Amino acid sequence: MSVPRLFCPDLHEGPVRLPDEEAQHAVASLRLQPGDPVELFDGRGRRADGQVHRAVAYSLEVEAGEITARPFDIPVRITLAVAMPRTHRQGYLVEKCTELGVAAIWPITTERSVTRPKAAAVAKWARRAVEAAKQSNRYWLPGIEAPQPLAASIARRAEFDSAAMAHPGALSSFVGFFAGGSRAGSVIVWIGPEGGWSEAETDEAVAAGVTLTGLGPTILRTETAAVSVCAAVALLGN
Known part of the structure; x- marks a missing residue:
């Protein structure tokens, strides 16, 4: 099973809180629970592996690991x-x-x-x-x-x-x-x-x-x- 990808515009190492709409999708649709692995990306080429720390009432907190930069998705x-x-x-x-x-x-x-x-x-x-x-x-x-x-x-x-x-x-x-x-x-x-x-x-x-x-x-x-x-x-x- 693939690791869920979550959009986190304010990405940094350590605890991060996802935007409300993203958190609602993760909790209600993906049914993520504490301990579940996720991948976070900020839409500007930065990503990190993470682990769900808290998931309750459409609120999701993730412990983000080391942030790495990715090149643009295609050469042009x-x-x-x-x-x-x-x-x-x-x-x-x-x-x-x-x-x-x-x-x-x-x-x-x-x-x-x-x-x-x-x-x-x-x-x-x-x-x-x-x-x-x-x-x-x-x-x-x-x-x-x-x-x-x-x-x-x-x-x-x-x-x-x-x-x-x-x-x-x-x-x-x-x-x-x-x-x-x-x-x-x-x-x-x-x-x-x-x-x-x-x-x-x-x-x-x-x-x-x-x-x-x-x-x-x-x-x-x-x-x-x-x-x-x-x-x-x-x-x-x-």
């Missing part, structure tokens, strides 16, 4: 700047991209966005990312930012080694773009809404040094495109 740090899909598909996007090693998710608003998430949605996505990280054995949580305009994200192009925008009319493929020398360090990829990008938006991106790339011969939903990009980076980056 990928940021997705994505026009989020409709509400019922947002969690899927966050979950699957987290499993595949995404470093950051920037929700963006575009001319044709089908939804404009509020800042409060970030907390919900963050919880989904924690669960996905626990399941997929990740030690780093993706940084999920508050929604921002497309123009604001394009203005940050210089923060990355390479940049691509998914576009069904692009002459080059994302796989070719990435495998052809864009694998070092960090990459940002823009994923558009169901209605696609406007011409003004693609012109703005290209002017900022962003490469338009295709994701295959079919038209993909936003969440499918996001997962496809992360899968390609995870596979080719290794």
